[in-house]
Amino acid sequence: MSTRSTLSISLRALRRNRLQTVLTITGMTIGVAAVLTMIAIGSGAETAIEDQIRAAGMNLIVVTAGNYKVKSTEDFGGGAVEPSAALRRNDEPVVRAAIWVPPTQTKVRVAFHPEDDPMEKHNHPTAKQRLGDSEAGLGSAATLTAADAEAIRGLDGVQYVAEGLHQNVHVKAGDKRWFTRLHGTDERLPLIRRAWTFGSGRFFSAREQSRAEQVAVLGAVAAQRVFGDANAVGREVALWNQPFRIVGVVSTTSWMVAPAAGDDQFDAVYIPFSTVHRLLNLSKLNDITITAASTGDVSRVMGEVTKLLRARHNIGEDKPDDFTVTTQARQALAKGGMRPDVARAVVGNVGGLEKVTLEQLGKTLDRATRTMTALLAGIAAVSLLVGGIGIMNVMLLSVTERTREIGIRRAVGARARDVRSQFVIEAVALSLAGGIAGVIVGLLAARALSQYLRWSTTISPSAVLLSVGVAAAVGIFFGWYPAKQAARLDPIQSLRYE
Amino acid sequence: MITGDTALIAAHDITKTYAMEGAPVHALRGVTLDIRRGEFVAVVGPSGSGKSTFMHILGCLDRPTSGRYLLDGRDVSDLSDDELSAIRNRQIGFVFQGFNLLARTSAVENVELPLLYAHDRPVSPAERRRRAMAALAAVGLQDRAEHHPNQLSGGQQQRVAIARALLNDPAMLFADEPTGNLDSRTSVEVMDIFQRLKDERGITIVLITHEPQVAEYGSRIIRFKDGRVVSDHPNTSRRAAATELEAVALGPSEDV
Numbered sequence: 001m002s003t004r005s006t007l008s009i010s011l012r013a014l015r016r017n018r019l020q021t022v023l024t025i026t027g028m029t030i031g032v033a034a035v036l037t038m039i040a041i042g043s044g045a046e047t048a049i050e051d052q053i054r055a056a057g058m059n060l061i062v063v064t065a066g067n068y069k070v071k072s073t074e075d076f077g078g079g080a081v082e083p084s085a086a087l088r089r090n091d092e093p094v095v096r097a098a099i100w101v102p103p104t105q106t107k108v109r110v111a112f113h114p115e116d117d118p119m120e121k122h123n124h125p126t127a128k129q130r131l132g133d134s135e136a137g138l139g140s141a142a143t144l145t146a147a148d149a150e151a152i153r154g155l156d157g158v159q160y161v162a163e164g165l166h167q168n169v170h171v172k173a174g175d176k177r178w179f180t181r182l183h184g185t186d187e188r189l190p191l192i193r194r195a196w197t198f199g200s201g202r203f204f205s206a207r208e209q210s211r212a213e214q215v216a217v218l219g220a221v222a223a224q225r226v227f228g229d230a231n232a233v234g235r236e237v238a239l240w241n242q243p244f245r246i247v248g249v250v251s252t253t254s255w256m257v258a259p260a261a262g263d264d265q266f267d268a269v270y271i272p273f274s275t276v277h278r279l280l281n282l283s284k285l286n287d288i289t290i291t292a293a294s295t296g297d298v299s300r301v302m303g304e305v306t307k308l309l310r311a312r313h314n315i316g317e318d319k320p321d322d323f324t325v326t327t328q329a330r331q332a333l334a335k336g337g338m339r340p341d342v343a344r345a346v347v348g349n350v351g352g353l354e355k356v357t358l359e360q361l362g363k364t365l366d367r368a369t370r371t372m373t374a375l376l377a378g379i380a381a382v383s384l385l386v387g388g389i390g391i392m393n394v395m396l397l398s399v400t401e402r403t404r405e406i407g408i409r410r411a412v413g414a415r416a417r418d419v420r421s422q423f424v425i426e427a428v429a430l431s432l433a434g435g436i437a438g439v440i441v442g443l444l445a446a447r448a449l450s451q452y453l454r455w456s457t458t459i460s461p462s463a464v465l466l467s468v469g470v471a472a473a474v475g476i477f478f479g480w481y482p483a484k485q486a487a488r489l490d491p492i493q494s495l496r497y498e
Numbered sequence: 499m500i501t502g503d504t505a506l507i508a509a510h511d512i513t514k515t516y517a518m519e520g521a522p523v524h525a526l527r528g529v530t531l532d533i534r535r536g537e538f539v540a541v542v543g544p545s546g547s548g549k550s551t552f553m554h555i556l557g558c559l560d561r562p563t564s565g566r567y568l569l570d571g572r573d574v575s576d577l578s579d580d581e582l583s584a585i586r587n588r589q590i591g592f593v594f595q596g597f598n599l600l601a602r603t604s605a606v607e608n609v610e611l612p613l614l615y616a617h618d619r620p621v622s623p624a625e626r627r628r629r630a631m632a633a634l635a636a637v638g639l640q641d642r643a644e645h646h647p648n649q650l651s652g653g654q655q656q657r658v659a660i661a662r663a664l665l666n667d668p669a670m671l672f673a674d675e676p677t678g679n680l681d682s683r684t685s686v687e688v689m690d691i692f693q694r695l696k697d698e699r700g701i702t703i704v705l706i707t708h709e710p711q712v713a714e715y716g717s718r719i720i721r722f723k724d725g726r727v728v729s730d731h732p733n734t735s736r737r738a739a740a741t742e743l744e745a746v747a748l749g750p751s752e753d754v
Contacts, residue, residue, distance in 0.1 A: 005614060005620070008623075009614060012603075012607070016600070016601075016602045016603055404598075407598075408598050408599075408600060408611075409611070409615070410559075410583070410586075411557075411559060411586060411592050411598070412587065412592075412611045412612040412615060412662065413584065413586045413587020413612055413615040413616070413666075414583060414614075414615045415580050415583040415617075416579055416580075416583070417580075418583075418615060490559060490560050490561060491586075492560040495559070495594075495598065
């Protein structure tokens with residue numbers, strides 16, 4: 001029999017048994033949608049947890065202009081060392097003392113900043129600006145440039161690089177004014193701040209960056225202070241008495257860095273650093289934020305960045321860096337409750353500090369991911385089982401009810417294989433329709449959930465394939481198998497079936 | 499086509515045993531008989547006598563436990579399931595007591611069914627529809643073509659089933675209690691159709707019934723009891739359904 005005529009027999013049968021068709025498709029839809037939604041919620045949770053941990057700065061490296069670093073010839077360069085190297089240097093204790101004590105009388109380490117010492121000047125593109133920078137200190141020293149950032153982008157193992165220029169500004173809109181942090185940065189910053197979400201609008205674009213346009217993204221807190229609950233996107237604010245168009249409002253789903261007044265991320269305004277350079281006639285950067293592609297690679301990337309910048313800034317072997325490479329872990333330590341001089345001493349002397357912190361964070365991340373993956377697999381397995389059993393029941397019910405139909409068809413001359421292919425085609429058609437409907441319903445349900453529960457959901461193509469694949473396999477098998485059994489009987493047995 | 503003496507159906511010592519819990523049930527205990535082309539055989543017997551089982555075996559809906567069954571000279575036990583399906587499709591028409599029409603399917607689609615499975619000579623959908631409509635017209639139901647079985651009376655449903663059975667021009671028609679669910683007048687109408695099929699088209703008919711008066715329409719009457727043939731003789735006093743219908747049309751009574 002031709003495929004077309006089997007197809008028309010099958011479709012006619014589906015039309016005839018409208019109630020069964022609708023029930024089967026509904027069952028299939030619910031099965032697929034349930035699996036998909038569960039996987040979406042689960043993997044959304046997984047992503048969320050990874051994001052939370054990344055938001056805490058797992059793979060973050062920050063290069064800050066200027067250097068408050070203990071002056072030492074043997075330990076420069078922000079010095080995270082690879083664990084293997086650290087192990088080889090086992091004559092050196094990892095932590096020499098909680099409070100720094102000079103290891104030898106001859107090497108005196110003191111907190112040092114190149115701006116403090118006019119004699120430390122060297123050939124550098126921003127040297128001219130440096131002398132005029134009365135506030136020069138950590139971060140405000142004019143030793144980093146956009147070209148430095150561009151060069152770092154070329155390094156191996158570097159994922160994203162964002163320039164940073166920070167000022168305190170008044171954001172003005174009408175009679176409202178809010179004193180907040182301004183970050184001149186790169187359009188790639190949202191890729192680094194992974195837990196960011198845009199409640200409305202977007203981050204500024206590469207085009208706006210390269211043309212130094214006057215566009216701004218408000219942090220959620222700043223937007224609230226300036227515009228209240230009204231939508232800020234499309235409105236105008238004044239910075240340095242220059243008009244800026246708001247293109248987006250940024251917030252976060254992370255519970256580790258909840259937006260609050262006075263924080264650095266959401267009580268803030270972001271504009272392209274090129275715009276800051278143009279308006280304020282600057283060429284320096286305060287800092288460069290880098291993410292390493294792999295968290296295990298952070299120490300090596302730090303070393304590479306240090307080497308590169310020292311070469312670019314023509315710093316001699318015996319001279320200290322004019323920048324500081326650090327990790328968020330180290331910054332957190334410095335910002336902690338310790339007296340600054342103590343913290344400085346600890347940071348300066350514990351070589352493997354960020355390594356230790358990173359490894360702990362890495363282990364936490366691994367554990368969290370493993371737990372979530374297991375949970376997800378469990379949820380998916382249970383959903384697939386439940387969905388599969390539902391589909392199986394509907395298919396079995398339908399085929400059993402139709403055993404008499406099989407008998408009639410056999411009596412008028414249908415071969416066993418005609419009956420089998422009819423039922424397989426019916427099952428495939430039902431599975432396709434149910435699968436597609438299930439994917440649509442699942443996507444909508446996931447989207448609705450993520451909107452109303454404020455929970456990010458992820459539906460991967462593999463989740464779609466898995467749920468539709470299993471549902472279709474179950475549907476087709478339980479459509480085909482009973483039909484095959486019924487077709488194998490002598491026709492009279494199917495005809496007599498009650 | 500008609501080859502005189504050669505038996506179209508030759509059953510030799512057919513037995514059928516159902517393996518039930520406890521004692522096995524012997525539905526047929528050795529039936530031997532020949533049916534020639536063009537015969538209208540009425541098989542009568544009480545229920546449980548094995549007559550329906552016998553018809554199912556003759557119609558290739560069921561297989562005998564033992565014995566030889568030659569259909570048109572071919573041993574059915576040698577045939578594959580596909581070949582049996584082709585025989586049911588091309589050479590045999592069935593009419594059942596319970597009509598066995600597909601539910602929620604129009605009369606004309608029910609009639610078309612055998613053509614859907616005519617694999618050796620495929621028929622276009624338009625041709626299928628044309629032949630099904632012609633077959634419906636032959637049983638007087640052309641204006642009921644789009645009705646579903648539940649919108650038709652018992653007699654109309656049985657006529658749809660007959661139209662379906664005849665669509666592929668079969669050589670044999672097997673009818674299992676075709677009048678069992680019909681009133682007496684409709685029964686006579688169905689018998690009229692059968693007799694005309696035998697007389698005008700030479701179709702071999704095997705009619706299973708438990709009513710001796712219905713068996714009187716056949717040209718040969720075979721009696722079954724307890725899985726055996728107890729009598730087999732030509733019917734010399736054949737009832738003529740056409741004459742009876744004319745008589746009824748004249749008189750007021752429904753009773754025949």
